Amino acid sequence: MIQVENVAKSFTLHNQGAAVIPVMAGASLQVAAGECVALVGQSGSGKSTLMRMIYGNYLAASGRIMIGDVDVASAEPREILDLRRYTLGYVSQFLRVVPRVPTVEVVAEPLLATGTERNAAISRAKVLLDDLNIPERLWGLSPTTFSGGEQQRVNIARGFAYNYPALLLDEPTASLDGANREVVMSMIEEAKARGAAIIGIFHDEAARDRVCDREIDVTGFTPKAPA
Structure with a gap:
């Protein structure tokens, strides 16, 4: 491969x-x-x-x-x-995203880019954020405001959203x-x-x-x- x-x-x-x-x-x-x-x-x-x-x-x-x-x-x-x-997916050490984009949208973006239906993409993003212990109250906020550890977990969720x-x-x-x-x-x-x-x-x-x-x-x- x-x-x-x-x-x-x-x-x-x-x-x-x-x-x-x-x-x-x-x-x-x-x-x-x-x-x-x-x-x-x-x-x-x-x-x-x-x-x-x-x-x-x-x-x-x-x-x-x-x-x-x-x-x-x-x-x-x-x-x-x-x-x-x-x-080819890439999970880097640093999260680079457009400011003000909600976290759930950041994680769903790789799926949306491949044509995944929006509701399915958002649902998958929520599952990953929950699995990685990102509090639901943060999902609608930009991850640029998060701690380093939270940003890393958002990056991982984004990298694993699409197979x-x-x-x-x-x-x-x-x-x-x-x-x-x-x-x-x-x-x-x-x-x-x-x-x-x-x-x-x-x-x-x-x-x-x-x-x-x-x-x-x-x-x-x-x-x-x-x-």
């Missing part, structure tokens, strides 16, 4: 004489349907960079990133948008209490059971051990310094 082949990435520092900094080379991995793979490695080793390339936020310098039959590395913007709408065939999870259990952590663990296990291919960054070792089938150390993709 997800196949990364010989991907490289560099950044150009335009404020420092256009210096080119290589950050990744030869990145390759495969994730099958129903499998969860953890990206591991020390801070700064490229876990988030690789995740952002797979989602299309960063453009790969070379190589292929296949999500189903779409190569993210060479896809047109409209193809990336369609991929994100129907195929994406592939999912990217960036620290989905960070800062959660035990009850909400268990809810998220169950959501990941359910996604795997229905056949979702998942790549995640988990600093929570117990969570990683529970839901991930294997680990890939991205340190091995660090470019070698010239001799």
